[in-house]
Amino acid sequence: MPELPEVETVVRGLRPRLVxxxxxxxxxxxxxxxxxxxGRFRRALAxxxxxxxxxxxxxxxxxxxxxxxxxxxxxxxxxxxxxxxYACRPGAPLLKHTHVVASLSSGDQLRFRDPRRFxxxxxxxxxxxxxxxxxxxxxPFRINLARFARLCAGRTAPVKNLLLNQNWLRGLxxxxxxEALFVAGVHPARPAGALxxxxxxxxxxxxxxxxxxxxxxxxxxVSDYRTGExxxxxxxxxxxxxxxxxxxxPRCRTRxxxxxxxxxxxxxxxxxxxxxxxxxxxx
DNA sequence: CGTTGAACCTGTTTGC
DNA sequence: TGCAAACAGGTTCAAC
Numbered sequence: 662m663p664e665l666p667e668v669e670t671v672v673r674g675l676r677p678r679l680v681x682x683x684x685x686x687x688x689x690x691x692x693x694x695x696x697x698x699x700g701r702f703r704r705a706l707a708x709x710x711x712x713x714x715x716x717x718x719x720x721x722x723x724x725x726x727x728x729x730x731x732x733x734x735x736x737x738x739x740x741x742x743x744x745x746x747y748a749c750r751p752g753a754p755l756l757k758h759t760h761v762v763a764s765l766s767s768g769d770q771l772r773f774r775d776p777r778r779f780x781x782x783x784x785x786x787x788x789x790x791x792x793x794x795x796x797x798x799x800x801p802f803r804i805n806l807a808r809f810a811r812l813c814a815g816r817t818a819p820v821k822n823l824l825l826n827q828n829w830l831r832g833l834x835x836x837x838x839x840e841a842l843f844v845a846g847v848h849p850a851r852p853a854g855a856l857x858x859x860x861x862x863x864x865x866x867x868x869x870x871x872x873x874x875x876x877x878x879x880x881x882x883v884s885d886y887r888t889g890e891x892x893x894x895x896x897x898x899x900x901x902x903x904x905x906x907x908x909x910x911p912r913c914r915t916r917x918x919x920x921x922x923x924x925x926x927x928x929x930x931x932x933x934x935x936x937x938x939x940x941x942x943x944x
Numbered sequence: 945c946g947t948t949g950a951a952c953c954t955g956t957t958t959g960c
Numbered sequence: 961t962g963c964a965a966a967c968a969g970g971t972t973c974a975a976c
Contacts, residue, residue, distance in 0.1 A: 663969060719970080742969050743954080758954080777953045779970055818946060827971080834969060883969060884956085904968090924948070926967085
């Protein structure tokens, strides 16, 4: 379920354990997770120093300074649905579905584990970074309300579909799009372009508030997600409607409903998120 | 511009 | 108990 808050949590957890360290032995138990040339990948990582750990949307970037003085490059990781990227002691049990283990000069190991194998990694030269991420929409924390309103303007697609579209706005996934729509009191199927000024403002604020709170909570662990230290997150206890079909809405006690949009479950409260666009008052 | 369904995978839960 | 279907955080592609 790694969405922006999970990926950000992983990045923050890995940064102090990786930056300044060198990569030593690399073990690829499942080479298929590497989507660029294996030879280049291995050569670039061997002995490289990690100079930075950052995030772009749901992608993790490890900036590498190769040992042989070649140009710096980036180890790019996407966690897919069940990916885990974490540092641990070398003696920690090697869990099933661990695909990559990199030994670090600190003595720790960086491990990539992914039961469903929707995750992937690749090596990118610095010059290829812009093209690789060119299609991504903006970061939610780097736009203002006016820009968000412009993104929605004229769009007839259900607003939840757009929130899930990484080329429109990067970082949201199925959990936080549903949570943000609930907090904003906006029905997930409403055409984005039909949202009024008040709704746009509520939604923009809600999505940033939800993302911030989830980062503070170290992300949501439904089952597989782990922090950069290999620990579960804590925000799963704060979810309002996601995966709560049939349970009472936390605001008005109406049963939470589920509909399918863009092939994904959309959980919402039919009373707090009316499809008319008018916001119902809670009891 | 928009939607749907399938594909890529393994694992768990649900229903009969 | 057993087996099959449904479903799961994501992305991409084809078809319409």
